[in-house]
Amino acid sequence: MKILLIRPRPHKETIGLQSVMICEPLELMQLSAVLKANNHEVEIVDMILEKKPIEYFIRKFSPELVGITGYISHVGIMKQYAETIKKIDKNIKVAVGGVHATVCPEDFKCEYIDYIARSAEDFYKAANCEDIKVRLADRSLPKRYTDKYYYLFANKCALIKTSFGCPYNCNFCFCRQISPYKAREIDDVIEELLQIPQKEVYIVDDDFLFNRERLLEFYNKVKENKIEKNFLVYGRADFIAANEDIIEALSKVGLNSVIVGIEAATQKELDGFNKKTKIKDNEKAVKILKKYGIECYATIILGVDWDKKDFKNLYKYIKHLELVFVNLQPFTPMPGTPYFEKYKDQLIIPYDQHEKWDMAHLVIKPEKISARRYYFEIIKLYYKITIRPKNVIYMFRRYGIITTLKLSLGAAQITWQYIKKVIRGK
Ligand code: SF4
Missing domain, CATH: 3.40.50.280 (Cobalamin-binding domain)
Known part of the structure; x- marks a missing residue:
């Protein structure tokens, strides 16, 4: 066929x-x-x-x-x-x-x-397949594609998945609906890594940093097989905070960036999300990553009940953690989570306008300020983080002027989409 x-x-x-x-x-x-x-x-x-x-x-x-x-x-x-x-x-x-x-x-x-x-x-x-045994991904995509895949500073970046589902239960996240947690054998992962020609590898597990023993085995086998890659992974702050030795070991075999769901600046909000992490975990995790030269890409959820003061507090918190890269996501009641039912009467973007359910649009009416003001606060916050002289100097030093400018241009395109929201007010 x-x-x-x-x-x-x-x-x-x-x-x-x-x-x-x-x-x-x-x-x-x-x-x-x-x-x-x-x-x-x-x-x-x-x-x-x-x-x-x-x-x-x-x-x-x-x-x-x-x-x-x-x-x-x-x-x-x-x-x-x-x-x-x-x-x-x-x-x-x-x-x-x-x-x-x-x-x-x-x-x-x-x-x-x-x-x-x-x-x-x-x-x-x-497709009438008879043999549905799981196989390693087909890596024969044309070069005109593979040359163009990238993630922030990681050019020509390949993807691999070493586990499915997430063992946690954060109530805003629909990952837990997709599949029960199941991890691949490390030998199988190594076999696949050996077939990946790209140097940059993004491990797209919902939570890669989970099982100490498995990660130690990964570390040992990457070393044994002389696999020289740069790895980008997702990881939870509580794991990083409690397992500095694993982070140190992984940094020696190429772990160079971690996407961390910092999620919130207050314990009350973290508890409300059932995140099961502590504010002090966030602080410790960021410090540990910095200590081993691992880039931290933080994701943060913006509350629907926020006003100007909350955005200010978040900026203070980001500054305090010395975060350089943050992805700010207005709270979105994703289908498959308990919030979907709860907020379905407060939507300002109807559910059938799926194209705007991108975790960047404001789909629920903010409780204390207008949607226009809310978008303005998002732009302001991004702007304040990006133009912080300390952050600019850091990026120029670590990634060079050209790469930083290229990325800034990309970020400016996202900002422009937000500016249009402020102008339109929705
Ligand atoms: S937010 Fe992260 S840790 Fe929580 S359920 Fe989703 S993938 Fe798992």
Whole structure:
């Protein structure tokens, strides 16, 4: 069977991070490996990087089955693609998948979609695969793609997943809905790492820094196999704070950046999120990462009940932690979390405008200030962090002037999207 796998380009209303990162479509690469083992002819099209419209690829490849992946913000665009495909040839079967299809399959019900795959197995079934043994991802993407994947300062960045699901239960996060926590054998991970030519590797586990013994085994086997990579991972502050020795060891085998869910500046908010971390964990974690030269990318949730004073307090906290890179996310009641029901009557962005459910738009009406003011406070906060002389000097020294300016240009594009929100007031 001829199968085309598509990663969509985001809607123009989506405040995306494409200007600061474009990652490999790993889930499609994993599907591709199994499909090829079943003798299917497979092609992956990344619409973020392609200039030509979807029609071009459908006509050129003439697939019998098309698989489209995406997040919540892609729902509309995935349906549009499905309609376009059916209009070209109604006999082409269309399947959609991805994390949002797993949690909310009903959002994809439409006359142009034949299969809603809630798991990879669902998709293999649609493709009549007999052998669905899990395989290492198909790493044969064209160079014109692999050369363009990057994450902030990590150019030509490859992705790998070493575990599925998350063992924690933060109540704002829908990761826990996707799959129960399951970790791959380290030997299997090493085998895959040995096949990755890129130097920069982003480990996209929901929580890589979890099991001490497993991480020690990872450290030993990366060393033994002389694997020389730079790793970017997700990790929790409480683990980092309690396991300095592991962080030190991992820093010696290439761990150079960690995305940490700092989430909040107060214990009350952390407890409200059921984060199960302590404010002092955040402080200790940031210090430990700094000590071993590991970059900390902090994510922080902005409360719906915040006013000017809360934004000011957060800035003080960011300054106190000496954070240079932060991703500020207005609180979003994601479907699949208890908040979705709670806030469904207070939405200022209707749920069917999925393209704006990007964790950057304000989807709930702020309780104390206007939406315009709220967006203004976000821009102000980003601006204050970015222009701090200490931070500018740090970035120039660590990453060089050109790379820093390139990244600043990307960040400016995101700011511009926010400025438009302030102008429009929504
Ligand atoms: S926020 Fe992080 S630690 Fe919490 S459930 Fe989600 S992925 Fe797990």
